[in-house]
Amino acid sequence: MSSQLSTCTLTRTTTVAAGAFAPGHLGGLTQHIPFELVDHVLEETKTVQARVRTLPSRVGIYFVLALGLFPSLGYRRVWDKLVAGLSGIDHGLPSEAALRQLRRRLGPEPIEALFETLAVPLARPTTTGACYRRWRTVAFDGCSSLKAPDLPRIRALLGKVRHHWGMSGYPALRLTVLCETGTRGLLGAVFGPSENGETVQAAELLPRLTPEMLLLADRAFDGDEFLRAVSETGSQFLIRLCAHRRPAVLAVLPDGSYLTRLRGLRVRIIEADITLTTSKGQRITGHYRLATTLLDHRHDPAEALIRLYHERWEIESAFYSLRHTLLTGRVLRSQDPRGLEQEVWALLTLYQVIRTAMVEAVESVPGADPDRASFTVALQAARDQVIRADHILPTSSGFTTSGISTAVRSALLPPRRARTSARKVKCPTSRYPANPTSEHPLTSKNVIGLAVEIRAHPTSSAGHGRSGQRNQVLQHMRTSPHRPWHARELATALSLTHYDSFCVQLSRWTREGLLEKTANATYKLAPECLLPTETGGA
Numbered sequence: 052m053s054s055q056l057s058t059c060t061l062t063r064t065t066t067v068a069a070g071a072f073a074p075g076h077l078g079g080l081t082q083h084i085p086f087e088l089v090d091h092v093l094e095e096t097k098t099v100q101a102r103v104r105t106l107p108s109r110v111g112i113y114f115v116l117a118l119g120l121f122p123s124l125g126y127r128r129v130w131d132k133l134v135a136g137l138s139g140i141d142h143g144l145p146s147e148a149a150l151r152q153l154r155r156r157l158g159p160e161p162i163e164a165l166f167e168t169l170a171v172p173l174a175r176p177t178t179t180g181a182c183y184r185r186w187r188t189v190a191f192d193g194c195s196s197l198k199a200p201d202l203p204r205i206r207a208l209l210g211k212v213r214h215h216w217g218m219s220g221y222p223a224l225r226l227t228v229l230c231e232t233g234t235r236g237l238l239g240a241v242f243g244p245s246e247n248g249e250t251v252q253a254a255e256l257l258p259r260l261t262p263e264m265l266l267l268a269d270r271a272f273d274g275d276e277f278l279r280a281v282s283e284t285g286s287q288f289l290i291r292l293c294a295h296r297r298p299a300v301l302a303v304l305p306d307g308s309y310l311t312r313l314r315g316l317r318v319r320i321i322e323a324d325i326t327l328t329t330s331k332g333q334r335i336t337g338h339y340r341l342a343t344t345l346l347d348h349r350h351d352p353a354e355a356l357i358r359l360y361h362e363r364w365e366i367e368s369a370f371y372s373l374r375h376t377l378l379t380g381r382v383l384r385s386q387d388p389r390g391l392e393q394e395v396w397a398l399l400t401l402y403q404v405i406r407t408a409m410v411e412a413v414e415s416v417p418g419a420d421p422d423r424a425s426f427t428v429a430l431q432a433a434r435d436q437v438i439r440a441d442h443i444l445p446t447s448s449g450f451t452t453s454g455i456s457t458a459v460r461s462a463l464l465p466p467r468r469a470r471t472s473a474r475k476v477k478c479p480t481s482r483y484p485a486n487p488t489s490e491h492p493l494t495s496k497n498v499i500g501l502a503v504e505i506r507a508h509p510t511s512s513a514g515h516g517r518s519g520q521r522n523q524v525l526q527h528m529r530t531s532p533h534r535p536w537h538a539r540e541l542a543t544a545l546s547l548t549h550y551d552s553f554c555v556q557l558s559r560w561t562r563e564g565l566l567e568k569t570a571n572a573t574y575k576l577a578p579e580c581l582l583p584t585e586t587g588g589a
Contacts, residue, residue: 065136066444071103074133074142075110076443077117078436079455083404084116088168096160105143108161111153115162115393119401120434122381126150136440159393166240166400173236173410179420181233183359184350186265186287188232190366191256191272193249196374197224197242198382199391208388209244221382224395227252229259232267232365234421235372236406240399250277260284265345267363273342275314282316282344289343289360292320296340299565300522301580306353307507310346312580315564318342321353321505327471328500335471335490353505365422372426373402405429405455412459423464432458469498520547521560528576538572 067073068086077084089112093099100108114133121129126147134142145153174181181187198221199205209222223245229238239259241252249271260266262285272278273292281288292298298311298320308321320342327335341360345351374380377398385391409424432455436442442454473491523545528536538554547553557574560566566574 065440067137067140067440068109071105071107071143072109073137073140074130075107075113076133076437076440077113077120077404078433078438078440079442080401080404080408080433080436081113081443082445083169083407084113084165084400089113089165092161092164092168096164098157098161100156106145106149106153108157111157112161112165114150115154115157115397116401117437118384118394119377119398120430120437122378122384132434132438133440135438154390154393157393159389159396162393162396162400166396166403169400169403169407170237170239172231172238173234173407174231174421175414178233178410178414179418180362180422181231183265185263187263188267188359188362189238189260189264190230190232190267190363191227191249191253192230192269192363192366192370193225193227193252193271194370194374195223195225195245196370197226197378197395198222199224200382200384200386202386204387205391208391210246212245224383224391225249225252226370226395227256228366228369229253229256230366230369232362234406234410235365235369236410237369237399237403242395250274253277254280257281257284260286262286265289267360269363275316278313278318278342279316287344289341289345289356291360292340292342294338294340298342299525299560299563301525303507304348304353306348307505308348308353312564312577313342315579317346317579318344319346319348321356323353323357323506324504325357326500326502326504327498328502329471329492329496330499331492331496333490333492333496354503357503357505368422369402373398376426376430377402405433408433408455409459412456413463415456416460416463419463420466422467424459425462425464428458428462429455469501470495471498472496520545521556521565524557524560525565525576525580528574532576532581535569535573535575538574541574 068075072086075086075089086109089109090099093108093112098108114130117129117133118126121132124132127150130145130150134140172187174187176182176187199209201211201221205222209224211222224242225245225247226240226242227249228240230236231238239256241255243252253272254277257280260281264286266281266286266288268288268290270291270293273290273296278288278290298313301310301312303309304319308319311318311320320340322338322340325337325339329335339357339360341356343351343356345356383391383394385394405426409426409429410421412429413419413421413424436454471491472495473493524541527541527544538557539550541547541557542550542553554572557566558568561568561574564577565580567577568574
């Protein structure tokens with residue numbers, strides 16, 4: 052019994068900045084946002100304090116980031132978290148008004164500059180799930196479920212969404228990001244009023260794309276001009292097209308995909324039916340039409356690209372971690388436009404450094420996929436280290452995030468299971484399902500079978516209606532690709548009776564870049580539509 056009553060004394064050494072800078076830390080995450088980086092950002096944005104007093108600017112940066120770590124606490128309670136592990140140091144006790152003035156003095160510029168510095172690819176080329184062949188897979192998408200306070204100054208900035216039954220509850224902020232799908236890390240972000248479309252915001256992020264990247268995106272980004280802009284960055288893309296689009300069939304490849312031109316841009320179209328079989332025996336079929344600049348079917352088979360497109364959904368997990376795990380679904384706290392901008396940049400910066408720590412922890416486990424790391428575990432470990440003021444500086448042995456790394460590695464999630472469920476609006480305006488006729492189950496079900504069937508297009512009469520007629524014309528002209536064809540000659544060969552409307556269609560196909568007009572009512576295939584085997588000369 053006496054052994055159960057014995058005690059021991061634990062001692063711990065904490066190394067922090069000296070003097071008034073001591074509260075400026077973020078626990079183990081400080082190693083990813085070191086003092087030197089913060090000081091450099093403050094100098095670049097000209098926000099360094101004029102004289103050192105109780106609340107230097109560097110302390111203000113870490114305080115703003117800590118507000119994102121503890122979204123349910125007020126200013127004073129967050130300050131208490133920062134100084135909880137600094138016993139024996141005279142760190143002062145600022146008022147909430149002083150902390151509020153500190154935020155206003157800094158503004159959003161240094162936090163934005165800090166995020167831009169940290170928004171870089173996190174995975175190595177050898178990291179599991181980070182790359183397809185030699186390209187790093189990235190994705191575009193937008194999120195409009197970030198809510199701001201319903202105040203006059205915020206409404207003047209963001210407005211409110213109007214529904215047929217009234218106005219929305221809170222002003223909504225639209226956030227569009229470029230995400231690294233393998234790690235869910237961010238490579239860039241743009242946000243603003245919800246009336247700004249995803250493609251408008253994504254256009255500002257196009258300079259972040261590099262020739263080493265493969266972009267995955269959904270049907271919202273299938274505009275011809277946007278696809279051309281993506282291609283001009285040198286990166287590859289694999290983007291889903293809307294169902295109503297009927298691209299011209301220039302040549303059918305052996306794997307069932309076909310080559311086409313979209314406003315002069317040569318792409319490859321893959322159409323497939325995907326059938327899921329759930330653990331309950333339910334079969335769900337969906338049709339996909341993907342456009343890609345990966346034109347070689349031998350190196351990039353159609354089925355492999357169809358399966359790769361599923362990686363696009365990793366960006367949804369990034370939004371969930373940011374909106375529901377980090378913010379716990381709360382409304383943003385800032386009540387003025389500049390404060391709101393500062394808060395969003397701080398949340399993005401905080402999210403990025405947590406992902407950085409997670410990726411470093413997982414990469415130390417051979418063969419582990421970064422999607423097995425738990426964001427919740429890393430977030431809780433980061434909060435604990437802030438309270439303890441632990442691992443602020445690297446040890447003498449080198450760079451380490453000890454507490455976070457250990458927590459992530461000890462709680463790795465099992466390998467990803469294939470599951471399916473009906474899509475749900477995260478912030479619905481109605482209690483009733485948006486699509487009650489959806490084939491997908493309302494609750495998540497395991498997928499025990501997945502079949503991909505590539506829709507092969509015939510070399511002639513592909514499609515129906517005007518798109519089918521266009522394909523017939525192109526295939527007929529390909530029998531002699533270099534000579535001009537008169538419109539009446541084509542109409543006779545294809546047994547077309549409405550000659551005048553056929554000439555109108557030929558003119559439209561010329562504007563689309565498929566044909567080239569050589570004389571009155573005379574056309575030939577545009578040079579861009581010739582296949583490599585047909586470019587040897589007339």
